[in-house]
């Protein structure tokens with residue numbers, strides 16, 4: 001069974017992508033599969049450099065040590081084939097009706113999904129003010145926060161839904177409710 005809908009989530013660092021997609025998964029249970037484009041990137045990189053993959057995947061300082069190198073390496077891979085990581089992440093995904101991609105970063109990610117799964121794609125931008133993001137552990141890093149991987153979707157305007165997750169955020173139930181609205185036809 002192929003997915004019947006694919007939700008693509010984007011947001012700046014510490015906007016709450018993992019938090020909200022985890023909550024959504026709790027609600028949807030085994031009807032949904034969480035996909036991370038960063039997973040194949042991290043596993044390739046960990047294998048190549050002989051690093052600990054679990055540490056890379058967890059929200060740790062370890063991951064931050066390698067973030068810059070990983071960005072450079074994955075940009076080179078993408079230049080050759082912009083869909084390479086999207087494709088690999090989807091190949092590893094379970095057959096479930098709802099796919100949640102929790103970390104899209106580029107216009108080409110959206111393009112790849114839209115071309116590969118026409119009509120199934122809904123895009124969601126999570127926003128949060130800088131002060132809130134800082135309270136959650138964000139601090140500006142040269143080469144990370146001012147490069148394409150973090151900024152390419154800043155000027156994208158065609159989101160199906162924008163979810164405020166900073167100071168002005170609604171209750172979690174309402175945030176999730178607006179996301180579920182995108183699934184109401186299923």
Ligand SMILES: Nc1ncnc2c1ncn2[C@@H]1O[C@H](COP(=O)(O)OP(=O)(O)OP(=O)(O)O)[C@@H](O)[C@H]1O
Pocket residue numbers: 011012013014015016017018019020136165169
């Ligand atoms: N609505 C919220 N209520 C309470 N805590 C939140 C909320 N949103 C996010 N957080 C907390 O803020 C921190 C950062 O959120 P999260 O890891 O989801 O961000 P992210 O966008 O996935 O960041 P990164 O891009 O760095 O992986 C986490 O500790 C998370 O639990």
